Amino acid sequence: MKRKIFLKASSVFAVGGILSPILACNTTKPKVVNLARKNWAGNLQYTAEKYFEPKSVDEMQSLVKSLNKQKGLGSCHSFNNIADTPFSQISTKNLNKVINIDAAKNTLTIESGAKYGQFAPELNQRGFALHNLASLPHISVGGACATATHGSGVKNGNLATAVNTIEFISANGDVVNLSREKDGETFNGAVVNLGALGIMTKITLDIQPTFQVRQDVYQDLPLQALKDHFDEIMSSGYSVSLFTDWQNDNVSQIWIKRRLDSEIKELGADFFGAKRATKNLHPITRLSAENCTEQMGVAGAWYERLPHFKMGFTPSSGEELQAEFFVPRKNAVEAISALYKKGNLIFPELMITEIRTIAADNYWLSMAYKQDSVAIHFTLKQHTPEVMKLLPIIEAELAPFGARPHWGKLFTIAPSILASRYEKMPEFLNLARKYDSQGKFRNTFLDLNIYQQNS
Numbered sequence: 032m033k034r035k036i037f038l039k040a041s042s043v044f045a046v047g048g049i050l051s052p053i054l055a056c057n058t059t060k061p062k063v064v065n066l067a068r069k070n071w072a073g074n075l076q077y078t079a080e081k082y083f084e085p086k087s088v089d090e091m092q093s094l095v096k097s098l099n100k101q102k103g104l105g106s107c108h109s110f111n112n113i114a115d116t117p118f119s120q121i122s123t124k125n126l127n128k129v130i131n132i133d134a135a136k137n138t139l140t141i142e143s144g145a146k147y148g149q150f151a152p153e154l155n156q157r158g159f160a161l162h163n164l165a166s167l168p169h170i171s172v173g174g175a176c177a178t179a180t181h182g183s184g185v186k187n188g189n190l191a192t193a194v195n196t197i198e199f200i201s202a203n204g205d206v207v208n209l210s211r212e213k214d215g216e217t218f219n220g221a222v223v224n225l226g227a228l229g230i231m232t233k234i235t236l237d238i239q240p241t242f243q244v245r246q247d248v249y250q251d252l253p254l255q256a257l258k259d260h261f262d263e264i265m266s267s268g269y270s271v272s273l274f275t276d277w278q279n280d281n282v283s284q285i286w287i288k289r290r291l292d293s294e295i296k297e298l299g300a301d302f303f304g305a306k307r308a309t310k311n312l313h314p315i316t317r318l319s320a321e322n323c324t325e326q327m328g329v330a331g332a333w334y335e336r337l338p339h340f341k342m343g344f345t346p347s348s349g350e351e352l353q354a355e356f357f358v359p360r361k362n363a364v365e366a367i368s369a370l371y372k373k374g375n376l377i378f379p380e381l382m383i384t385e386i387r388t389i390a391a392d393n394y395w396l397s398m399a400y401k402q403d404s405v406a407i408h409f410t411l412k413q414h415t416p417e418v419m420k421l422l423p424i425i426e427a428e429l430a431p432f433g434a435r436p437h438w439g440k441l442f443t444i445a446p447s448i449l450a451s452r453y454e455k456m457p458e459f460l461n462l463a464r465k466y467d468s469q470g471k472f473r474n475t476f477l478d479l480n481i482y483q484q485n486s
């Protein structure tokens with residue numbers, strides 16, 4: 032065993048500073064004083080006895096081969112135990128290099144632990160852009176793709192839809208390459224993989240010429256206007272987000288991100304009854320907008336406008352929980368209306384809700400598999416018992432629409448129901464067994480939600 036890439040959780044106190052896993056997972060969170068390794072939000076203490084940070088694909092390969100039970104770990108931003116295991120966690124933190132920008136093929140190849148915010152400026156400088164980004168740039172590409180992380184936009188697929196090729200280390204240590212061009216349905220099954228097939232080491236993404244974006248924010252949209260004009264409102268920009276606290280039949284903010292390389296018409300001071308904001312806002316209106324990307328129609332590079340939060344700052348609110356549910360876009364108004372009726376139950380535990388759109392894709396375990404979707408997201412107070420009681424209420428309201436939960440956030444949907452909402456779940460299980468016949472990458476999350484339901 033290579034000791035220099037091995038950290039036993041119990042030895043963290045002795046190692047201290049530089050190798051502290053706190054630095055690995057909580058760099059933008061000054062509040063954390065506990066040296067135990069936790070996820071970004073601090074609501075989950077990882078149980079892994081051993082923790083590794085390989086510095087090369089070769090080191091990753093020998094680790095995967097030599098270790099038995101293990102789990103790949105990205106930037107620790109998931110809220111549930113999807114990335115945990117009591118055995119070994121292998122972080123992709125040090126696999127963060129840009130390998131190649133191929134201007135002829137319009138592709139970017141990077142190591143899987145690279146965070147969007149780290150390589151986006153270089154990509155932009157070289158004249159290129161990604162099609163979309165999540166609300167924060169702090170997450171790793173591997174973790175984002177493995178869980179179908181998304182931004183917004185009626186025509187924008189989730190971030191994994193930019194994936195062209197993946198390279199991963201399967202359970203027996205083989206380096207596997209799968210591409211959209213050559214591997215058809217196997218590729219569609221393998222990209223959103225929940226870490227079940229192996230550990231992705233390199234990812235090639237489609238890129239496009241760089242573009243500028245302006246961000247305009249409106250406040251206080253009447254709910255009735257949203258119900259009457261949902262598609263028009265969500266299509267009013269390249270990427271549109273709604274924020275609400277489910278109170279007073281009101282949508283507190285609309286963030287409209289528009290590309291400057293497409294035709295832009297003046298939206299006016301009044302947008303379906305909402306008023307143009309007079310200063311930059313945080314989605315939670317009472318919080319300072321300092322952490323947020325520039326608004327007020329000021330043009331900027333794609334990577335400085337598509338996320339809501341700036342790279343160098345804490346995204347969102349920090350001490351929080353998150354849950355998110357995807358329903359077909361055609362049911363958006365019904366689903367949103369049902370939740371407004373439960374607004375008084377949701378409000379006490381809520382920081383803010385965000386509503387976004389995601390275009391349909393072909394990835395078996397994507398929450399937007401084969402359906403244009405609306406994602407209804409909840410940033411919740413870090414009151415775990417209360418939140419876990421609230422989630423079934425939200426899930427019951429969304430059950431008639433076959434809601435699929437975000438894989439990296441909290442949910443309580445029964446595994447059998449979850450399985451019924453993914454028609455390709457059995458095929459995914461076969462794929463997992465093909466690349467991980469020994470069950471090395473299985474953990475409690477996968478056993479519950481994937482393996483036991485499909486045996």
Ligand SMILES: Cc1cc2nc3c(=O)[nH]c(=O)nc-3n(C[C@H](O)[C@H](O)[C@H](O)COP(=O)(O)OP(=O)(O)OC[C@H]3O[C@@H](n4cnc5c(N)ncnc54)[C@H](O)[C@@H]3O)c2cc1C
Pocket residue numbers: 071072102103104105106107108109110113114123143144165166167170171172173174175177178179180181182225226227229230231232346347353437439440
């Ligand atoms: C403040 C905040 C804002 C967020 N905003 C959004 C948003 O706008 N949109 C959205 O959809 N989600 C959002 N999320 C959720 C987040 O994008 C997902 O949880 C995502 O998985 C985080 O990536 P990560 O690298 O931290 O993954 P981790 O949490 O480290 O891991 C998640 C899963 O991916 C697997 N994994 C990680 N790396 C690899 C790899 N290289 N190979 C194979 N498997 C791997 C792990 O095994 C695990 O199963 C947000 C989360 C936070 C904390």
